[in-house]
Amino acid sequence: MPLMFRLWFLIFEIAITEYAALGWSFDNTAKVFNGQEVSSYTSSIPSVSLITCGSTCFSRKRNGMCNICGYDKVSKTCFLSDDSEDEIIFTSNDSKVVLKPVETVCESSEYLVNGGDPVSDDQFSASSVFQDLPNHGASKARLHSLPSSTSIGAWAVGTKDANQYIQVQLNGLSQVVGVAVQGRPLKANGCCDQRVTSYKVLYSWNCQQFLTVNDTNGMEMIFAGNTDQDTVVTSMLPKQVLALCVRINPVTWSSHIILRFDILGCRVFDGNKDQDTVETSILPSQVTALCARVNPVAYVDHISLRFDILGCPLN
Structure with a gap:
């Protein structure tokens, strides 16, 4: 029996911005670090979500407009910064966040x-x-x-x-x-x-x-x-x-x-078009595994899922 994934929500990554007009969020990754803040910033964007800040940070870095970004969860402000990672300030205030854009690629194309x-x-x-x-x-x-x-x-x-x-x-x-x-x-x-x-x-x-x-x-x-x-x-x-x-x-x-x-x-595998319909995707060939990861690539509103893995035990 081939090993199969059973997925219950859409597949993620933080968001290729061109797709925003089509109603999807696609992107590469901005890693989030709580309890940190940038020491300086070149510009700020008020009243945005953390996800929007991460998406903006990734696209701005790609265009050479920043290196990392800070985010304040209380004021919902995104700070674009040229700081290096060595200049990050560590704080006990968990409402302060630093986002570090990281482009993910296929591990084996x-x-x-x-x-x-x-x-x-x-x-x-x-x-x-x-x-x-x-x-x-x-x-x-x-x-x-x-x-x-x-x-x-x-x-x-x-x-x-x-x-x-x-x-x-x-x-x-x-x-x-x-x-x-x-x-x-x-x-x-x-x-x-x-x-x-x-x-x-x-x-x-x-x-x-x-x-x-x-x-x-x-x-x-x-x-x-x-x-x-x-x-x-x-x-x-x-x-x-x-x-x-x-x-x-x-x-x-x-x-x-x-x-x-x-x-x-x-x-990548198709995810969900609604909350409750079970979408089952079959791998092109079965694999032997002790651990399996589901890596969301695209999502609607927020990354959330329920899942199971189908296969047969070897012992």
Whole structure:
């Protein structure tokens, strides 16, 4: 019997701020230390919650606007500070808090498209396909694909412009940390020198509303593509993102827009849409464990859950 998680609330991390408009809280982590306060601050934000302060602190640090943050539980004020950890003041007043932003990443990322739990062909889609030929279709774009009687071994666009994309719906909500790309595999006769030389990455938690991965300055990030057909070029995102669908949008190319690709990351499990319905998620393969942790990644209002672990004892 496969080991299974039974989860009773939504999955957490403190909150990727772009999702706030969609009614979710997503983020990376700001660790909270009670009985501490910053020695100085550059600005303050009144009348905010501790969670909002943590989310703000994380995004401001990413943009170089602070290092750590203080929070006063009584006045509900968030203090943005350039203090180092050595400058933190320890106090017996538990209403004083210091928040230290920490970006969490997948402990062991894997290929999410064609790895141990590969997606099906119908989970691929594209803006266009060369002459609508099936052997040039989006599902032919798996990393390390080779030419065959039914495939050129890659995806090829029908329209050569910077508005094209290839999309994959992952097998479940996942933390995405990177992208790996290849060009068109060479045939025995040397055809063809075709590859994407730069691209953007877009992602969505619902496969309808997409966000573009930005650099640390808030600008749309351009990733380096391939300089030959077969070398796998892997680019890590500046921060992990939570996604169900990922798009690769070619920006520049050699001869024709053609690529093979995979997505690096780790799977997370669906949580709850209400308080009482039991949501059961099955691991892609059973594991042997003495201890198990449930790590919330997204949540509504507050992190709260009831859970159980399903499996069978070994003794």
